[in-house]
Amino acid sequence: MTDTPPIDRLIAIMARLRDPENGCPWDLEQTFRTILPYTLEEAYEVAEAVEREDMTALRDELGDLLLQVVFHARLAEEGGHFAFADVVESVCAKLIRRHPHVFGTLELADAATVLDHWERLKAAERAQTRVDEPGALAGVARTLPALVRAEKLQRRAARVGFDWDEPLAVLAKVEEELAECRATLTDxxxxxxxxxxxxxxxxxxVNLARHLGVEAEQALRAANRRFEQRFAQVERGLREQGLEPSPETRDEMERQWTLAKATERRG
Known part of the structure; x- marks a missing residue:
């Protein structure tokens, strides 16, 4: 087995785990739905490794994510739907089809033009295979994180001309929505x-972030990390004084927070 190509070895290991007689009891109990949370979790762990620029972790997390793909493919093969090789063939065909400027004769000037052409090809493919009601927003997965889905919906609408002309107009909309939130601060x-x-x-x-060329999901993830780092410094500062976070130490927490932000800027 050691001379077997790595991907074939992984497929064989997965088949062994799912063997009805000698496989793993836990793996044998799994279905598409039960392993879906693990698939999503592994995708997020890949994202975290990328954000940390941790190549060792990224290697491991990509392996874990690949395992999820192989697991889903094994379940599908057992059900008579498709096998892992079909998954690979499908994505190869899709990549060639969506890159006519590389594998064909089409000429596209820059990355922005390539992206626009890619989206148009995807839209045409969706129109051919669509089973739901047609529309510019059809096919945006409802299981996406809300910020990601909001951005995708907005991009779809923008492609058919339903969009703001420039960021200041979006900022005005943010201010309008903030005022409407303020109006709900009543009993x-x-x-x-x-x-x-x-x-x-x-x-x-999210719309403002899109117009500024910022991915809202990544921006919020980065803000979460900053908050965690700053608050950890706040807690360290309190411990050095024999204090703990509590309503009674609110003023000192605010002071430590300011120090944490100043330290972050210097760093």
């Missing part, structure tokens, strides 16, 4: 009204 506002207005504000913020 008369219902929870559903607040959810509605916060959702509109977040959607407008």
């Amino acid at each position: 008369q506002a219902t929870p559903s009204e607040r959810i509605h207005e916060i959702g509109d504000l977040l959607f407008a913020c």
Whole structure:
């Protein structure tokens, strides 16, 4: 088995784990739905390794994600639907089809033109295979993270001309939505009204990020990391004084937070 190509070895290991007589009891119990959370988790762990620029972790996480692909393909093969080789053939054909400027004679000037052509090809493919109601927004997966899905919906709408002309107009919309959120800070506002207005504000913020060339999901992930790092420094500063985070140490936490931000800027 050691002379077997690595991908074939992985496929064989997965088949062994799913062997009805001698396989792993846990692996044998799994279905597409039960392993889906692991698939999503592994994709996020790949993203985290990339953001940390940790190549060792990235190698391991890509392996874990590949395992998920092989697992899904094995389940599909057992059900008589398709095998791993079909998955590979499908993506190879798709890459060739969507890169006529590389594998054909089409000439595209730059990366932006390539991306626009790619999206047009995808739209044409969706139109040929669509089983749901046609429309510019059809086919955007509902299981995507909300920020990612918002950006994809906005990009789809923009391709048919439904978009703001420039970032300042979007910023004005953000300010408008913020004012509407402020209006819900009354006892008369219902929870559903607040959810509605916060959702509109977040959607407008994603739109602003898109117009500024920023991926909202990545920006928020980076903000989460900064918050974690700063708060960890706040806790260290408190411990050095024999204190703990609490409502009673709020003023000192604010002071330590300011110090953490200053340290971050210097770094």
